[in-house]
Amino acid sequence: MKSYNLDRGEFVVLQRSDVSLVSEEGRNPLDEVVLTNKSLVLVVTVPDGAFRTARYLKRLPLEQALDDLGVPRTAVTKVDNSYVLNVAFSDETVSLCFAGGSAGAARRWEQAISSAAVGDLDGIGADDETGDMLGDLLEETKGTFGALFGGTGQPRKKAELPKRPMTVTKRCVGCHAPIVGRKGTVVTCSYCDTKQTL
Ligand SMILES: [Zn+2]
Structure with a gap:
């Protein structure tokens, strides 16, 4: 069994392996992204010498993702043609791209991270690929809604009359x-x- 170096009383809530870390240099695939009840853990394996690899864990405490009022600082943004989940921790902002840019997965993880950060673990649903597709459909609907009512949706191509x-x-x-x-x-x-x- 893989170890995430969890604290006492800490447990895994969600885990995925089709996630990339988005930075100014580009996208770097991660081995895993793990959400626990206390932190977001990024797992990456890098070459360490010719025949070995080293596995690194980066732990980001969820309490650092809350603003002064206790509200989680998360946002899903659209970059090129994929959706990216941004979580602002006190020292850095982490940007993650799920399943090649799925809006549904990004939204679900945003919800899950927000819920875990405020201690509401009951509000976290399962994470699966069927949900990704459904989520993407909902995302399209939402975009249309935003365009119709002047919401905050992304600029859209003008529909043919x-x-x-x-x-x-x-x-x-x-x-x-x-x-x-x-x-x-x-x-x-x-x-x-x-x-x-x-
Ligand atoms: Zn009505």
């Missing part, structure tokens, strides 16, 4: 429930009765 009325799916401006209807028509949300133009 439809030539005839088309059915669109939007989020209610009042309660965010999905609303389906013809583009340009005024509808009333069936959940919260907010009138709005699709």
Whole structure:
């Protein structure tokens, strides 16, 4: 069994091996990234002489990822075509790219690190590849939502204008429930009765 040099009372919450460390010099694949209830551990194996390798563990205490108000300093940003999770520790910011840039995995790990940092381990779900795909789909939806309502989404290519009325799916401006209807028509949300133009 691999050792992560865990402290007494420390245990592994999530672990992945398809993660790269993103820096100004580029992306360096890590052997593993391990989230425990106390720290984020980066594992890398490097050549040490001709026939040996050395395994290094870098431990980043989660308590150092909290700001003065106890809020985790994490953010998922889009770099080129992949999503990168940034976690600001007191001494350095660590940027990680999951599964070749999956938005879903980056978001799940952001959630997990935030939850672990504030001691809420129940809020951490399983990490699996099916979730990556689902997460990426949700990410696309979110981006559209941001573009429609002037949110903080990334700049997007201008959509081609439809030539005839088309059915669109939007989020209610009042309660965010999905609303389906013809583009340009005024509808009333069936959940919260907010009138709005699709
Ligand atoms: Zn509504």
